[in-house]
Amino acid sequence: MATSYQGNDFFDSSAEFTDNIEKRESLGKVFEIIFLLGLLIGLFILALLVFDICQDGLVRFVTPGFLTETPSRFPDEGGIRPAIVGSILLAIIVMLVAVPIGIGAALYLEEYAPKAWWTAIIEINISNLAGVPSIVYGLLGLGVFNYLLGFGPALISGALTLSLLSLPVIIVTSREAIRAVPDSLRHASYGLGVTKWQTIYHHVIPYAIPGILTGVIISVSRAVGDAACLIVVGAVSFLTFDPGLFQRFMALPIQIFSYLSRPEPGFANSSAATIIVMLLLILVLNGIAIYVRQRFSITR
Amino acid sequence: MSAINHQNGFQEDSRRSLEKNPSEDITEKIIATILFCCGLVSVLTTFGIVVIIFQVTFEFFQEVPLADFFLDTKWTPLFAERHFGIWPLIAGTFLTTLTAMAVAIPLGLSSAIYLSEYAQPKVAAILRPAVELLAGIPTVVYGYFALLFVTPFLRNFLPLEIFNAMSAGLMMGVMITPTVGSISLDAIQAVPNSLREGAYALGITKLESIFKVLLPAALSGITASIILGISRAVGETMTVVIAAGQQPKLTVNLMESVETMTAYMAQISGGDSPRGSLNFKTLYAVGAVLFLLTLALNIVSYWISHRFKEKYD
Numbered sequence: 001m002a003t004s005y006q007g008n009d010f011f012d013s014s015a016e017f018t019d020n021i022e023k024r025e026s027l028g029k030v031f032e033i034i035f036l037l038g039l040l041i042g043l044f045i046l047a048l049l050v051f052d053i054c055q056d057g058l059v060r061f062v063t064p065g066f067l068t069e070t071p072s073r074f075p076d077e078g079g080i081r082p083a084i085v086g087s088i089l090l091a092i093i094v095m096l097v098a099v100p101i102g103i104g105a106a107l108y109l110e111e112y113a114p115k116a117w118w119t120a121i122i123e124i125n126i127s128n129l130a131g132v133p134s135i136v137y138g139l140l141g142l143g144v145f146n147y148l149l150g151f152g153p154a155l156i157s158g159a160l161t162l163s164l165l166s167l168p169v170i171i172v173t174s175r176e177a178i179r180a181v182p183d184s185l186r187h188a189s190y191g192l193g194v195t196k197w198q199t200i201y202h203h204v205i206p207y208a209i210p211g212i213l214t215g216v217i218i219s220v221s222r223a224v225g226d227a228a229c230l231i232v233v234g235a236v237s238f239l240t241f242d243p244g245l246f247q248r249f250m251a252l253p254i255q256i257f258s259y260l261s262r263p264e265p266g267f268a269n270s271s272a273a274t275i276i277v278m279l280l281l282i283l284v285l286n287g288i289a290i291y292v293r294q295r296f297s298i299t300r
Numbered sequence: 301m302s303a304i305n306h307q308n309g310f311q312e313d314s315r316r317s318l319e320k321n322p323s324e325d326i327t328e329k330i331i332a333t334i335l336f337c338c339g340l341v342s343v344l345t346t347f348g349i350v351v352i353i354f355q356v357t358f359e360f361f362q363e364v365p366l367a368d369f370f371l372d373t374k375w376t377p378l379f380a381e382r383h384f385g386i387w388p389l390i391a392g393t394f395l396t397t398l399t400a401m402a403v404a405i406p407l408g409l410s411s412a413i414y415l416s417e418y419a420q421p422k423v424a425a426i427l428r429p430a431v432e433l434l435a436g437i438p439t440v441v442y443g444y445f446a447l448l449f450v451t452p453f454l455r456n457f458l459p460l461e462i463f464n465a466m467s468a469g470l471m472m473g474v475m476i477t478p479t480v481g482s483i484s485l486d487a488i489q490a491v492p493n494s495l496r497e498g499a500y501a502l503g504i505t506k507l508e509s510i511f512k513v514l515l516p517a518a519l520s521g522i523t524a525s526i527i528l529g530i531s532r533a534v535g536e537t538m539t540v541v542i543a544a545g546q547q548p549k550l551t552v553n554l555m556e557s558v559e560t561m562t563a564y565m566a567q568i569s570g571g572d573s574p575r576g577s578l579n580f581k582t583l584y585a586v587g588a589v590l591f592l593l594t595l596a597l598n599i600v601s602y603w604i605s606h607r608f609k610e611k612y613d
Contacts, residue, residue, distance in 0.1 A: 021505070028507035032418055038410025039427065042434050042477050049437070049445050056448070104338030112332055113339070124602070126342050131528070131598035132591065133535025135562050136349060138569070139587045143352035147575070164345050171342065195324055197331045218436070225438025228537035228562065232569040232583075253440045253538070260444060260542055268448055275441050282436070 057272030066273060070240045071255070075266025080274050082239040083255035086155060087224055087281060089243065090251055093159035094166055094223045099216055101163075102170030103205075106212075109171070110178040111200055130168035137165045138232025146233060153234025155249035161229050166219035173218065177211025178204060210293045217289040221282040227253035237261075252278040353591055356584035363578055369585065375548035375564075377582045384582070386589060388548035392465065392558035396540055397533040399469025399554060400476055404529050407473070408480025409522070413510060415481075416488045428485070435478040443542030446471040451543065463545025463557040472539050480529045483605075487521020488514055524605035531597035535590065537562035561590045 060066050065079045072078025105126075113119040141161025151157045181204050189199040205212075227235075236248050237258030243249035252274055259271035361369070364384045372385025411431050415424045446467040454460055454467060491514050499509040515522065545557030546567050559567075565586055573579035 021503075024505045024508065028505050031507050031510075032414075035410040035414035035418060038407050039414045039431065042407055042411065042431055042474055043427075045474050046430075046434055046437070048449070049441065052445065052449050053441070101338045101341055104335045105342060108332075108335035108339040112335060122339055122343055125346050127602060128595060128598050129342055129345060131531055131535075131594060131601075132349065133537070133562065133594055135535070135537045135565050136353070136587055136591050136594075138565075139353055139584060140345070140349045143356075144348055164341075167342060167345070195328055197328055221436060225436075225440070227438075227440050228566060231537075231566050234569075237570075253438055256440045256444065257538065257542065260440075260447065271444060275444060278438060279441075282438075 053272045053275050055272075056269050057274075057276045060269045060273035061276075066270075067277070071238055071258075075262075075264045075270065078270075080252070080255050080270075080277065082242050083250040083252045083274065084277065084281075085242040086235075086239075086250045086254075087252040087278070089155060089245070089249075090159050090162055091220055091224050091281075091285065093156070094163050094220055095216070097160065098163035098166040098170055098219070098223075102167050102215075102219075103174050103212060105167070105171045106174035106178055107200060107204075110175050111196070111204070126168050126171050130172060133228070134165060134226050135228040135232055137161055138229035140164065141229060141233045151246065153236075153248055154246045155243045156245045158230045158233045158235055158249060158251070161233050162223040162226060165226065165229060166223045169219040169222070170212075170215050173215025174208070174212045177208040177215070180211060181207045206296065209296045213289050213293045213296075217286050220289075221285050224251075224282055224285065225253055225278065227251070227257055230254055231257075252281065349591065353584055353588045356581055357588040360578070360581035360585040363581070364585075373550055375559075377579055384585075386561075386586070388550050389559060389561045389564055389586060390589075391550045391552075392540075392544065392548065392563070393534055393560040395465045395552060395554065395558055396469040396472060396544055396560055397530060399466060400472035400533040400536075401526070401530060403470055403473025404476040404480045404533075405526060407477045408525070408529070409484055411477065411481040412484035412488055413514075416485055417506065417510060417514070428482075431481060432478045434474060435476075437475070439475065439536060439538040440542065442471040442475050443468075443539040446539060446543035458555060460555045461545070461557045463543060463547075464555050465544050465558045466554040468540045468542075468544035469554070471543065472533050472536055475536070475539070476529045476532050479532055480525045483525030483528065484518065484522045487518035487525070490521070491517045520604055520608035523608075524601045527597050527601040527604065531594045531601065534597065535562060535594050537566055541566045561586050565590070 060076075063076060065077075067079055067084065068081055069077075069079030070082055071080065109119065109123065113122075138161065141157055141164070145151045145157035145160050146153060185203050185207060186199055189203050194202075230251055231254065234248070235251055235254045237250070237254060239248065239250045241247075256271050256274045256278065259267045259274060368384050369386055372383050373387055374383035374385050375388040376383045415428055415431075419427060447463075450467040450470060451460060451462065451464065458466075460466060495513055495517060496509055499513040504512065540560045541563045544560060544563060546559045546563055547557045548559040548564065549556060551558060565583055568579060568583045571579075573583070
């Protein structure tokens with residue numbers, strides 16, 4: 001189109017174009033900063049949150065017995081031992097129950113399941129379960145473990161409910177880890193005349209362990225921090241003894257919630273201090289898992 | 301180790317493994333069955349949820365007519381004069397969810413765009429997990445922060461009630477940011493480079509390529525992430541129980557105290573409603589609405605991300 005008699009137009013538009021490009025590029029710079037701010041706001045709030053909680057909570061660690069005593073009705077006394085014991089027991093049971101079942105299900109779906117309509121249903125079902133709210137799992141736990149199996153509002157009910165809650169995440173992440181194991185490894189193993197399970201046990205699982213553990217960390221720390229389903233199952237907010245498997249129980253998030261719902265201002269500090277303990281517990285869990293992951297990780 | 305011995309051992313071994321070993325066959329079958337049962341647990345879980353919730357919900361509706369549940373505008377099951385209109389709880393849920401998404405969508409999308417298009421790979425490798433930490437913080441902690449930091453701070457400028465939808469919603473938004481961000485990031489990164497380069501070849505700037513090429517191309521994934529975020533917000537409990545209060549109201553005022561479906565469920569569970577009482581059954585009726593709502597959102601999200609996925613090459 002740009003024939004010679006349109007020369008003027010051509011130069012005009014070119015000038016306009018150059019003008020424009022500067023404006024457009026500088027608009028781009030502005031937006032780059034906006035996007036970066038959007039990213040940093042979240043991190044800023046995270047830092048603020050940690051700072052605020054430490055500021056409120058660290059006072060409580062000075063008072064004796066905060067970690068070793070049972071809760072008290074008075075704001076600046078008593079401790080959170082039953083909640084710590086409860087949370088640790090819950091985490092252990094979730095690991096014992098949910099992890100093997102989750103990995104088993106993932107192995108079945110990746111290694112054994114035929115491509116059929118019912119395996120597709122299992123898959124869709126798992127991704128839907130991952131989106132079911134925690135409190136709805138609470139209703140399931142209440143119905144199955146408290147009433148049907150007759151455990152009542154005991155620690156075991158809460159632990160099994162949390163296990164079911166954790167399962168979908170473990171299955172999904174384990175499947176991804178198993179899928180990432182190269183087929184050549186399996187074929188090489190079969191080539192040596194080994195059975196399917198031997199291949200899986202000796203080659204696929206060790207190779208997939210780092211990825212599987214990542215899912216386990218995520219889901220177990222989520223379970224440790226979850227309160228909604230425990231409230232429904234019947235966790236109590238005040239306990240003067242350490243919970244056993246078939247007794248009423250407390251957990252750290254429930255303790256935080258219970259401290260928060262009391263009007264006296266001193267309880268806010270106890271709540272913050274309990275949050276610090278809970279976050280530390282989650283950090284420790286992560287630490288252990290990362291250690292195990294590196295210990296067992298196969299160098300590729 | 302002598303070579304001869306070694307070879308003998310090898311021959312023996314290989315002969316043994318070539319023979320069909322019936323016990324090995326049985327072990328294999330047992331293991332396959334055990335693994336299948338593990339897979340079955342998830343199906344049983346869904347089955348359990350559906351049966352238990354809807355069984356009690358059915359009992360609830362034998363006592364409370366459907367019309368009362370869906371047409372009444374008051375929710376006062378614990379008062380002397382009982383009303384069972386679900387709408388105030390839905391309104392509360394809607395209000396906190398809307399606030400949360402007003403935070404999570406811009407923050408999540410800008411994180412995703414920055415990490416994908418601007419950040420150096422090394423920087424992104426640090427920043428992405430850092431942002432995802434937000435999702436790993438237990439939700440009681442967000443409740444704590446909303447009630448004891450955000451609300452007092454905002455009260456310097458706004459006449460907020462102590463318990464209000466705004467603080468709870470804002471913190472829920474921060475919590476959901478990584479959900480929106482991660483899935484959007486994957487969607488944006490899945491857009492092939494040829495599309496970016498094609499756009500640059502037409503003389504477009506980076507920003508224009510983001511808004512006119514990348515975001516439209518990644519739209520299905522972004523939409524799916526947003527719907528998933530909404531579903532998270534609808535089902536979130538502890539933040540709203542702690543910071544939004546327990547007053548079921550039909551309101552759009554963010555500064556007031558509201559009650560969400562999840563907050564009601566936590567409230568009724570914490571109290572002493574004996575099994576089989578009508579109060580106890582409201583827990584399940586509300587749970588059923590919550591379950592169906594989040595299920596629908598999850599299915600839509602799943603469907604969008606699979607059905608409308610852009611296929612390149």
